[in-house]
Amino acid sequence: MFPLQRNRRLRTNESIRSLVRETTLSPNDFMLPMFIAEGKDVKVAIPSMPGIYRHSLDNTIKEVKEAWALGIKAVNLYVKVSENLKDNKGVEAWNKDGLMQQAIRAIKDAVPEMIVMPDVALDPFSIYGHDGIIENGQIINDATVDALTRMSLSHADAGADFVAPSDMMDGRVLAIRKALEESGHHNVGIMSYSAKYASAFYGPFRDALDSAPVDSQNVPKDKKTYQMDYANRIEGLREALLDVEEGADIVMVKPGIAYLDIVREVKNAVHVPVAVYQVSGEYAMVKAAAERGWLDHDKIMIEQLYCIKRAGASIISTYFAKEAAVILNR
C-alpha cells in the first residue's frame, strides 16, 4: 500500500509552492499608523517601539511620501498634544485648527491619493487618558458620542477620507454616519474599531502618546467598562455586526496575533472588509526578541503578517508597514 494522497508533492519546491499558495501579501494590504507631534523638525524616539517616532508635521509629510513610494495606500493618524490642551471633555479634539486637523490637510495636500484615517477618540485630549468623558467616576456614553461626532465632522471638514472611531462607546457609528450624511460628507467612510479588546498589548502606544489611563481617586485606571473582555468571542461578533448595521464601511479587530480566531469569525459573519490592527505591544515583542538575537526579525514579521491575512484580514494596520513593504517589493 502507498498513500493515495502525497501532500508533500505540492511542497516539493518554491515554484509549486508559489502556485498553490492560498494567501498573498503586498504593501497594498497595509496601513501605517503614525504619531504626530507639535512643533517643527521634531523627531522623538519611542523607547518601547524601536524604529517608531513622533514626528512634527514637516517630518510627517516626508514619512508619508516615503510610505507612498513603497506602495502603502493608507495612514492612521494619532496626535500627541501638550498637557495644557487637555481637559475632561476633550474639546481640543474638534478644534478646526487642531494638530490632527492640520495634519489631515497637510497630508492630503502633499499626497492627495493617500487614504487618510484619523483616529476618533478622546484619550489624547483627556486629562484622564480615557476615551470618554468622566462624571462621578463613570465614563458617560452619550455625551462622549456627541463629542466624537463633532470630532469626526471636523476631520471630514479637514479632508479625511475615513474617520476611525477607536473609543468603543455604544451607538457612535450610527451617530457619526448620520452627522456625516447631514453635513454632506456622503463619501467620507467609517472604519470602526469594532472588536477592540481591553488589552495589555497597548502599553507601548500609551507611552507614545503619554495617554495611559490615570489611577486617581474616583477615576477608573483601566478601560474595561468600554473595551471588551478578552475572554469573550460572541461579544466581538455582536459588536462587528452592530457596527455594520450602524453604517460602518470597514470593521476592525484589535489586537491582531492573539485574536485571530475573532478575525476569522468576524470575516465569516460580515460582508464588509475586515481590518486588523497589529498593535504596539505585538511590534515591541518582535523588536525585543530580535534585538536579543532570539528570533529572526524579518522572518517573524512577514510570517505574522501572512497569518493575519490568512485569518481573514483585508487590511492590516501595522507599525511594520514600511519595513515589510521594502522586503515585499524586492
Ligand code: PBG
Ligand atoms: C485609544 C487607542 C489605543 C490604541 C489605538 N487607539 C490605546 C488604548 O485603547 O488605550 C492602541 C494601538 C496600539 O497599541 O498600537 N483610542
